[in-house]
Amino acid sequence: MARKLLIDGELRQTATDEKQYDFDLFVIGAGSGGVRASRTSAAFGAKVAICELPFHPVSSEVIGGVGGTCVIRGCVPKKILVYAAQFRGEFEDSRNFGWELSDEIGFNWKKLLHNKTQEIIRLNGIYKRLLSNAGVTMFEGEGKLIDAHLVEVTQPDGTAKQYSAKHILIATGSRAQLVNIPGKELAITSDEALSLDELPKRAVILGGGYIAVEFASIWRGMGAEVDLFYRKELPLRGFDDEMRAVVARNLEGRGIRLHPGTNLSELQQSEDGIRVLTDHGDQITTDVVLFATGRLPNTKRLNLQAVGVDVDKTGAVKVDEYSRTTVPNIWAVGDVTNRINLTPVALMEGTCFSKTVFGRQPTKPDYINVPCAVFCIPPLSVVGLNEQQALEQTKSDILVYTSSFNPMKNTISGRQEKTTMKLVVDAETDEVLGASMCGPDAPEIMQGIAVALKCGATKAQFDSTVGIHPSAAEEFVTMRSITRRVAAGTKLKTNL
Numbered sequence: 001m002a003r004k005l006l007i008d009g010e011l012r013q014t015a016t017d018e019k020q021y022d023f024d025l026f027v028i029g030a031g032s033g034g035v036r037a038s039r040t041s042a043a044f045g046a047k048v049a050i051c052e053l054p055f056h057p058v059s060s061e062v063i064g065g066v067g068g069t070c071v072i073r074g075c076v077p078k079k080i081l082v083y084a085a086q087f088r089g090e091f092e093d094s095r096n097f098g099w100e101l102s103d104e105i106g107f108n109w110k111k112l113l114h115n116k117t118q119e120i121i122r123l124n125g126i127y128k129r130l131l132s133n134a135g136v137t138m139f140e141g142e143g144k145l146i147d148a149h150l151v152e153v154t155q156p157d158g159t160a161k162q163y164s165a166k167h168i169l170i171a172t173g174s175r176a177q178l179v180n181i182p183g184k185e186l187a188i189t190s191d192e193a194l195s196l197d198e199l200p201k202r203a204v205i206l207g208g209g210y211i212a213v214e215f216a217s218i219w220r221g222m223g224a225e226v227d228l229f230y231r232k233e234l235p236l237r238g239f240d241d242e243m244r245a246v247v248a249r250n251l252e253g254r255g256i257r258l259h260p261g262t263n264l265s266e267l268q269q270s271e272d273g274i275r276v277l278t279d280h281g282d283q284i285t286t287d288v289v290l291f292a293t294g295r296l297p298n299t300k301r302l303n304l305q306a307v308g309v310d311v312d313k314t315g316a317v318k319v320d321e322y323s324r325t326t327v328p329n330i331w332a333v334g335d336v337t338n339r340i341n342l343t344p345v346a347l348m349e350g351t352c353f354s355k356t357v358f359g360r361q362p363t364k365p366d367y368i369n370v371p372c373a374v375f376c377i378p379p380l381s382v383v384g385l386n387e388q389q390a391l392e393q394t395k396s397d398i399l400v401y402t403s404s405f406n407p408m409k410n411t412i413s414g415r416q417e418k419t420t421m422k423l424v425v426d427a428e429t430d431e432v433l434g435a436s437m438c439g440p441d442a443p444e445i446m447q448g449i450a451v452a453l454k455c456g457a458t459k460a461q462f463d464s465t466v467g468i469h470p471s472a473a474e475e476f477v478t479m480r481s482i483t484r485r486v487a488a489g490t491k492l493k494t495n496l
Contacts, residue, residue: 021149021164021166022356025038025047026165030050032071034169036350043354051135053142055124059073060074075131076120080112082217084222107222109222145303148308168330174297174298181264183268190292203287205226208231209235209292213376225257227286228258229262230258231262234260235247239380239382239386246438247374250378264289297337299311299316316336317470323353342370379440379443379481381437383446383450386436388488390424390433391489398485403479407440422437423462425459437476449476462476
């Protein structure tokens with residue numbers, strides 16, 4: 001029987017001479033991007049299927065779970081651990097506010113781990129229901145391409161079935177990697193760090209990015225001794241140097257030992273733990289070593305090259321501005337493309353894909369003014385351009401406004417930890433090009449600032465906005481004095 005479908009943006013009747021497929025869309029990978037693309041495509045009338053590996057908190061090439069990295073072994077469980085770690089500082093700060101606490105405050109890691117896992121299981125179930133309610137057919141197993149229109153799904157019992165689809169979407173994300181040094185098998189990645197049976201008393205972390213500084217804050221907040229090793233002068237390469245320095249000071253202020261310009265050369269098992277050797281000839285013994293040096297796209301087992309899908313040297317799928325690969329009916333979104341590797345960006349890309357392919361609305365993802373946050377303690381959050389980026393992308397001088405102050409809470413608690421804010425402004429147009437903040441509630445505040453930047457707000461409009469008093473956020477609308485003016489074309493000295 002002929003039927004009408006909204007396909008490629010057109011409502012049309014299937015003809016007897018048109019090639020028939022099992023599905024209009026088959027998605028490989030049920031993480032944030034894949035689930036969003038599946039649901040929105042189904043809402044446009046497409047017949048959609050999706051496959052995902054069996055659920056497990058620690059991923060591998062053969063286990064994963066609906067919800068993907070963010071829900072199962074990324075943003076969500078990490079933030080739960082950050083919440084837990086923050087209480088240590090809150091307990092300390094509460095004393096000067098009149099709270100009388102006993103000297104010993106116990107912490108039950110296993111209870112936290114259990115509650116965290118239960119929340120992940122709950123969310124995994126919610127994502128499955130979202131797909132089911134949207135009319136998406138779910139297959140459990142490992143998917144790979146056979147040809148441009150054929151996907152093979154190997155089920156947990158080893159049996160394999162093939163499904164044809166007019167369009168195929170790759171949304172398999174990325175996976176943490178171990179650094180190739182002697183003894184690397186003694187180290188763990190962020191996957192295992194979120195599910196350790198025992199909380200380490202001593203921890204060594206290699207890396208200077210999001211995951212490294214976040215786990216340094218988490219483990220230190222839970223009482224562990226933490227040593228953080230990274231190759232550059234400052235952590236968080238790619239962020240504004242001024243804010244990177246603030247983060248480094250805060251990490252040290254919380255008791256984390258920083259080792260800039262230092263790499264690990266070897267790990268050895270010893271009687272009292274893991275012996276860590278550095279490229280400077282130093283040694284340290286620890287309970288756990290976390291490698292947090294980046295992630296690689298999950299493409300090795302997809303059979304992409306055999307069907308003509310190009311990847312770059314890291315294995316990331318090459319796509320155009322609409323997320324189309326080098327094969328016209330095969331698409332890719334999320335971390336597997338290695339564009340901006342953030343969950344909300346994958347959601348945006350998935351939505352744009354479905355609008356383009358099934359919704360009669362060709363839509364490119366918009367990567368301008370994407371906000372982000374690093375959930376160290378206290379957190380860093382940014383949106384827009386940093387100083388160097390602004391100088392590279394504009395022809396005007398740059399006006400920089402900064403503010404560093406003791407949060408009102410710290411004036412009573414006695415904690416020596418300043419909040420720092422920064423605005424980067426185009427001197428000619430007065431447009432605010434970038435904003436950053438390191439301090440309590442930074443991500444919550446920056447989300448609102450991101451809306452302003454998306455609307456092209458000027459510094460004059462910031463200045464004319466009435467602040468909320470008393471709050472840290474009001475500082476963004478009361479910074480009147482220019483900290484410095486940087487001439488167009490200036491090359492800033494960076495610690496990248």
